[in-house]
Amino acid sequence: MSELPRPVRRAMLLRSLAVQGSWNYQTLIGTGLAFVLAPALRHLYADDPARLRASVARHAELFNAHPYLAVLAAAALARLEADGVPPETVARFKNAIRGSLGSLGDRLVWLMWRPACALLMVALLLAGAGWWIAVLAFLVSYNALHLWMRAWGLRAGWRDGLLVARALREAPFERLGERAGDAGAVLAGFAAVLALGWGGERGWAYAAVGAAALVAGIALGPRIRWVAAVALTAILVAGVVLHNNP
Amino acid sequence: MIPDAPTLLLLGLLGGLLALDATSVGQFMLSRPLIAAGLAGMIAGNMEGGIVVGVLMEAIHLAVLPVGAARYPEAGPASVAAAGAFAGAPESSQVALLASVVFMLAWGWLGGRSVEWMRRLNARIAVPAEGPVDPATVEALHLRAIGVDFARGVAMTLAGLLVLGTLLETLGWIPFREQWTRPALALSAAAALASSLRLFGRRRLPLFAAGAAAGAVLLGLR
Numbered sequence: 001m002s003e004l005p006r007p008v009r010r011a012m013l014l015r016s017l018a019v020q021g022s023w024n025y026q027t028l029i030g031t032g033l034a035f036v037l038a039p040a041l042r043h044l045y046a047d048d049p050a051r052l053r054a055s056v057a058r059h060a061e062l063f064n065a066h067p068y069l070a071v072l073a074a075a076a077l078a079r080l081e082a083d084g085v086p087p088e089t090v091a092r093f094k095n096a097i098r099g100s101l102g103s104l105g106d107r108l109v110w111l112m113w114r115p116a117c118a119l120l121m122v123a124l125l126l127a128g129a130g131w132w133i134a135v136l137a138f139l140v141s142y143n144a145l146h147l148w149m150r151a152w153g154l155r156a157g158w159r160d161g162l163l164v165a166r167a168l169r170e171a172p173f174e175r176l177g178e179r180a181g182d183a184g185a186v187l188a189g190f191a192a193v194l195a196l197g198w199g200g201e202r203g204w205a206y207a208a209v210g211a212a213a214l215v216a217g218i219a220l221g222p223r224i225r226w227v228a229a230v231a232l233t234a235i236l237v238a239g240v241v242l243h244n245n246p
Numbered sequence: 247m248i249p250d251a252p253t254l255l256l257l258g259l260l261g262g263l264l265a266l267d268a269t270s271v272g273q274f275m276l277s278r279p280l281i282a283a284g285l286a287g288m289i290a291g292n293m294e295g296g297i298v299v300g301v302l303m304e305a306i307h308l309a310v311l312p313v314g315a316a317r318y319p320e321a322g323p324a325s326v327a328a329a330g331a332f333a334g335a336p337e338s339s340q341v342a343l344l345a346s347v348v349f350m351l352a353w354g355w356l357g358g359r360s361v362e363w364m365r366r367l368n369a370r371i372a373v374p375a376e377g378p379v380d381p382a383t384v385e386a387l388h389l390r391a392i393g394v395d396f397a398r399g400v401a402m403t404l405a406g407l408l409v410l411g412t413l414l415e416t417l418g419w420i421p422f423r424e425q426w427t428r429p430a431l432a433l434s435a436a437a438a439l440a441s442s443l444r445l446f447g448r449r450r451l452p453l454f455a456a457g458a459a460a461g462a463v464l465l466g467l468r
Contacts, residue, residue, distance in 0.1 A: 021391055031387055068273075116446075134280070135280070135284065184446045185443055213436050221309065
């Protein structure tokens, strides 16, 4: 099987950046997947408009994946189309991979890598680094993995086609997630204490309240967002109401 | 404070682009609160204010996971609106800072609801009809949906700037007990940063403690 021409691969890679552009509750990223695949399908079915239109319609149906791994699916699907695999097999393949492409990406990127990189940014800023340095550190570290995943996905998907699960097993996602989790935990403790310092208060009483805040944060987890919103709103209202009623 | 018209226009465009970055196009994470608020502060002429608003929101937004069809708040336009409106507040105004952070939380939630609305709309305007379809049709539908998202981001940002700007101008003359504000914000940010340990797993508590000890040493050296 010959390679897809470079302009086609480049177009698929660039389009994969917008794979979620038409996210909807009916086909999820189905339209987006067809959008990414369109350059390859145009190339493969250049002489057969009817097959091209039928193929685009099939790939615009329900599909979902982590956005950074969707290009892996698109490249594998392009390979199946190029190999003349029957549409029923292609549909079963799409159903089979969409769950793992979603959970793998969610676990590595959203749960581990992004929070760890964001904590690096916050920690650098609170430690006294300039905003530009902190932001640059975040963007470079975060997008190094992001862009690698897209480029790797395009190569591996086209190379392995139906056997793409092997590439997913061999990729270092699990190990990367573990290391990011370790770094993130250290950075979370570091940044949390520096944030307490930003409060401008000193003394044991404040330190005790700060320690209690850290324990509460760990205990509450993501629910801290709502607790913080209620507490800060109450303080805003109390600050106004109590100003003249000490 | 409500910025002047050219600044409003620039902030609206920034909000639209960052709304796209969050999901539709790129996902380079330029839409993170600290980056969005810093950029908005720079445009509005108070970068330091934008960074302070942004770092507080970044801490509180850390544990938000944009997984599949889950409901989650949208940070980009809310951060631009909050930092843009806060930019005109007096430097020492703690009430303006507190109000901006509270507003950003509420506006982020509203932004998340607007994303849900757009996704329902996309099911009508961005899904091709059954049967064979030309690739150009799919491309047009897809790009139209991206255009809707951009417009939504611009609208959320501009509306936020007007609402929070008006609120801050009103709060400017309301007496306020300032001394609680900064410690309260610091405690909230610290608790939110600590809450991110739950993402990495409680088994990493010793690593968290090591990081906290390093932070305490750095604070002691200052």
